[in-house]
Amino acid sequence: MSRASPTGSTRCPRSRRDSTPSWARACRRWGTHSAAERLGIPYTFGTxxxxxxxxxxxxPLLFGGWTHEPGTDNAVLWAKEADRFNAGFLPVLNSCxxxxxxxxxADVRDHMLTTRPVLARWPGRDGVLRTGAWIRADERPLDDAEPPVYFGFGSMRVGPECSRAAIGAARELARRAIVLRGWADLSVVDSSADCVAIGEVNHQALFKRLAAVVHHGGAGTMTTAAKAGTPQVAVPQMFDQFSFADRVQALGIGHAHLSKAPTAQSLAEALDHALRPGVVARAAEVSAEIRTDGAGIAARHVLSGISVN
Known part of the structure; x- marks a missing residue:
């Protein structure tokens, strides 16, 4: 989908994201509640x-190069995070x-989160609504195929070496490879028939027919792979992706590759772990336990007016 500018011209969202500094993108995120308030639109924070x-x-999750001093109480760390958000974004947000x-x-984080955020999939907490996974059915057709390994990093700007590592790992295990181009515009390394680069794809249909899914640890990709019952390798790049990678490992449905720069050897080793019979069986077991009504629950909660401006 493209987005129209005030002058009536059309701009590509991807191009805008590519050229916009990270601090400006973050400021848009913190300012969403204010924009909704200005337009009279109800607002709920979902995570x-x-x-x-x-x-x-x-x-708190590490963000933008922040670090935590070992042994510091969590309450102190959250207070420091609030101070950092306010120092970085409060003046410009209040100016707007x-x-x-x-x-x-008075406080950017409190303004963004509200007093009753919505949390998908995870154990409930005080003041937080827990729902099932946020999935919308996608039943576009897909031809049958032998089970290859999928490699996709979504909106992460990984380097071209990730393509070489992905295809090299698949070949090490005698598997075919599907490489998602994504925002990094990844491509195949040669013209061999055992690998292909793709654009938009129906994850819900594709993931059921794969040997394994290698991804960046994004919430949607991880959930779709888990629901498909397909083993996965998470290669987190930033923010909450490390938490999701840990979750994949803890559930026993795959492997957490915690180095942000995978090699063919490291990916092959991670895939070898994910493709073990016990992991494959566990992935199928967890798949049957995943609720898929979360999006509807969240939508009804928002529309009920319980949590608005």
């Missing part, structure tokens, strides 16, 4: 990852609100 919500039971005739806010 896939419990570690993104303040709690004394865990530390003032220019729009809106009152200033």
């Amino acid at each position: 896939f990852c419990p570690q993104s919500l303040p709690s004394p039971s865990h530390a 609100r003032t220019s729009a005739g809106m009152p200033e806010i």
Whole structure:
């Protein structure tokens, strides 16, 4: 989908994302509640990852090069995170609100999260609505094929060496490879018939027919692979992706490849683990336990008006 500018011209969202500094993209995220408030649209904060919500039971996720001092109490770390958000985004956000005739806010994170966020899939917490997985049915047809290994990094800007590592790993295990081009515009390394690069694809149909899924640890990709019952290897690149990779490992449905720069050998070793019979069986077992009504529950909750501006 393209997006129209105020002048009536059409801009490509991907191009805008590619050229926009990370701090500006983050500011858009923190400012969504203010934009909704200005337009009179109800707002609810939804998240896939419990570690993104303040709690004394865990530390904040690392973001933008931030680090945690070992041994620091979680409450102190969350307070420091709030201070960092406010130092980085509060002045510009309040400037925008003032220019729009809106009152200033005191805390960016509290403004973004609201008092009742919505959490997908994970154990419930005080003040948090827990739903099932947020999945919309996708039944576009797909031809039958032998089970290859899928490699996709979505919107992550990984380098071309990831293509070489992916295809090299698949060949090491005598598997065919499907490489998602994604935002990094990955491609195959040669013209051999055992590998192919693709664009948009029906994950819900494709993942059921794969030997394994190698991905960046995104919430949607991880959930779709888990629902398909297909073993997975998560190669997290940033933020909550490391939490999802840990979850894949803890559930026994795949392997967490915690190095952000995989090699053919490291991916082959991770895939070898994920393709073991016990892991394959466990992936099928967990698949049957996943609820798929989460999107509907979340939508009804939002539309009920329980959590608005």
